[in-house]
Amino acid sequence: MTIRPFAPGDDLALNEVFHDAPTPAGHVVRNLFRADSESPVSRCVVATLADSEAGEGSGSRAGSGSGPSDGASDILVGAAAITESPAHPERAWVHVEVAESERRRGVGRDLLAAVRERAAGTALADLPLRARVEPGSAGEAAARAIGFAPLFTTRVVEVAPGALGSLGADRLEDFEVTATGSVALTRAFAEWYAGVNRADPAAEMTIGQVNTRFLSEAAGAHGAALLRAAGSGNAAGSGKAESGKAESGKDREVTTFAVSYAQPENDTVVDARTPVSESPTAELPPTELTLGSMYDAQAGTVGDGSAAAADDPAFQSALGDAAVLLARLSVDTPVALEVTSEMPVLSALVDGLLEAGQARVLQTYVTLGSE
Numbered sequence: 001m002t003i004r005p006f007a008p009g010d011d012l013a014l015n016e017v018f019h020d021a022p023t024p025a026g027h028v029v030r031n032l033f034r035a036d037s038e039s040p041v042s043r044c045v046v047a048t049l050a051d052s053e054a055g056e057g058s059g060s061r062a063g064s065g066s067g068p069s070d071g072a073s074d075i076l077v078g079a080a081a082i083t084e085s086p087a088h089p090e091r092a093w094v095h096v097e098v099a100e101s102e103r104r105r106g107v108g109r110d111l112l113a114a115v116r117e118r119a120a121g122t123a124l125a126d127l128p129l130r131a132r133v134e135p136g137s138a139g140e141a142a143a144r145a146i147g148f149a150p151l152f153t154t155r156v157v158e159v160a161p162g163a164l165g166s167l168g169a170d171r172l173e174d175f176e177v178t179a180t181g182s183v184a185l186t187r188a189f190a191e192w193y194a195g196v197n198r199a200d201p202a203a204e205m206t207i208g209q210v211n212t213r214f215l216s217e218a219a220g221a222h223g224a225a226l227l228r229a230a231g232s233g234n235a236a237g238s239g240k241a242e243s244g245k246a247e248s249g250k251d252r253e254v255t256t257f258a259v260s261y262a263q264p265e266n267d268t269v270v271d272a273r274t275p276v277s278e279s280p281t282a283e284l285p286p287t288e289l290t291l292g293s294m295y296d297a298q299a300g301t302v303g304d305g306s307a308a309a310a311d312d313p314a315f316q317s318a319l320g321d322a323a324v325l326l327a328r329l330s331v332d333t334p335v336a337l338e339v340t341s342e343m344p345v346l347s348a349l350v351d352g353l354l355e356a357g358q359a360r361v362l363q364t365y366v367t368l369g370s371e
Contacts, residue, residue: 006044029095032081042083048074080111148368156363163358168324180221195297220261228252286336293345
């Protein structure tokens with residue numbers, strides 16, 4: 001076996017080796033297989049076998065794509081890539097993939113060692129790694145075997161239209177449609193993002209950087225809404241604060257926010273065996289939504305078990321607010337939420353919807369980390 005740097009044409013050959021990724025997340029990590037780059041810093045290597053070494057169905061001929069390669073008569077059987085993550089600079093992303101016929105022969109381990117060696121002398125050198133894998137997959141087993149351990153689990157969950165009924169109809173004064181560039185939204189998003197990524201710390205970012213990276217048109221952000229803490233009118237029926245003056249909705253703290261993102265233009269079909277709803281609107285493509293609870297951003301709440309949190313009034317209030325905002329945004333169309341195990345409020349909300357048959361899990365993946 002020979003391990004060499006990625007060369008022109010290898011991307012097309014690797015597509016033949018690995019075939020279609022089963023999930024959108026799989027497509028994303030395969031994009032790391034590309035030529036070396038300095039911005040962001042990334043390195044990629046591939047493994048080849050000579051024709052005489054390759055077993056039947058081992059891979060695809062190197063150089064069979066759009067350009068030449070040094071091993072034009074060799075067979076590609078795997079690839080590994082490392083790239084920096086500006087939003088999470090304490091770890092580098094890594095992805096290793098090996099042709100099915102060549103697995104359990106140490107190819108993946110050799111590829112990882114080679115790409116780390118190629119990254120020596122760069123910003124990637126000696127950084128701990130993170131990898132995204134499907135739970136129970138060969139990739140997870142291989143990563144755990146070389147010392148990777150779970151950081152968190154992510155589920156992509158589709159919620160049926162109208163799943164929460166008319167919940168929140170009495171909270172309209174607390175609901176606010178806002179621009180994705182608003183200061184209130186950006187500040188809330190920044191605090192939340194830092195809080196729910198403690199297992200894989202986020203970079204320190206200015207408000208402008210947060211907006212550009214996550215909330216801009218270039219990032220795909222399409223619309224946004226805020227839910228603010230219930231006014232005194234909701235709690236006591238007076239409509240006034242203790243001072244006797246009417247409360248301004250925009251003076252109350254943001255408890256929950258939502259950002260919708262433009263639909264990607266692809267034909268990926270996700271296998272979800274249980275239908276969400278018998279309603280004709282269930283066939284509409286779900287709106288991709290980031291739903292953030294500020295409770296989840298607080299120190300000491302991330303990772304709390306639902307049993308302990310069930311008796312916490314603050315948790316229950318946050319859970320109710322998240323349900324209200326989701327209800328207002330999913331009246332007529334399904335929505336897709338990305339929920340991690342670092343988000344106790346959102347996890348409890350979708351667990352309840354799953355149990356009630358008003359949601360389904362589209363994808364699950366585990367993010368693993370190395371030291």
